[in-house]
Amino acid sequence: MDKSKTWETLRRLVGTWEGTGKGEFPTISAFNFREVLEVREAQTDAFFHYHQRTWRQQDDREIGSHRETGFISLDNEGAVQFLNAQGSDRTEVLRGRASLEDDVLLLDLKSVVLALDERMISSWRKIQVDGDVLAYTMGMATRQVPDGTTHLTARLTRS
Numbered sequence: 001m002d003k004s005k006t007w008e009t010l011r012r013l014v015g016t017w018e019g020t021g022k023g024e025f026p027t028i029s030a031f032n033f034r035e036v037l038e039v040r041e042a043q044t045d046a047f048f049h050y051h052q053r054t055w056r057q058q059d060d061r062e063i064g065s066h067r068e069t070g071f072i073s074l075d076n077e078g079a080v081q082f083l084n085a086q087g088s089d090r091t092e093v094l095r096g097r098a099s100l101e102d103d104v105l106l107l108d109l110k111s112v113v114l115a116l117d118e119r120m121i122s123s124w125r126k127i128q129v130d131g132d133v134l135a136y137t138m139g140m141a142t143r144q145v146p147d148g149t150t151h152l153t154a155r156l157t158r159s
Helices: 003-013
Strands: 015-025 028-041 048-058 061-074 080-086 091-101 104-115 120-130 133-142 149-158
Touching: 003 048, 003 061, 003 091, 003 104, 015 133, 028 061, 028 149, 080 104, 091 120
Parallel strands: none
Antiparallel strands: 015 028, 015 149, 028 048, 048 061, 061 080, 080 091, 091 104, 104 120, 120 133, 133 149
C-alpha cells in the first residue's frame, strides 16, 4: 500500500472509542477494565494524536489504572509508527504495517524502542478496525517472562 493510501486507511482510527477489556500476564492477577480511546487527526501536520485512559473494575467500582498518549505517523518507508508515553513513565516506539482485508483495517506493530522501564524486553500490538468496532491485543516480553505473551485484549466501539 502506498503512503497516501495507508494514510487514508489510518483515518478509520479517528474518533472516540469506548469499551472493555481484560488484562492478564503470568506475573499478575487477571483483571477487567473499561477504556476510552480518542484519536484525532492533526490539521497541519502528518500525524494522528491519541489519548487512552483505562479504569480497572474492582468490587463494583472503577479505579483509574492507565493513561497513554502519543502520535501515529508514517515513517519514510511508509511503515506505521506509534510513539507513546505512558503514565508509568514508559515510552515506546512501535512500527509495523497497515493492511486492508475485506475492508477491515489491520495493524501489526512491534516495539523498536522501549525506554524508562527496565522490566521490558519487547512489546507488540495487533489492532483491527471493522466499521465501528476496534479490537486489539497487546503483548509483551519482560525479564521475568522473556518469551512473552498476551497482556491485554479489548473490544471498543465508536461513540
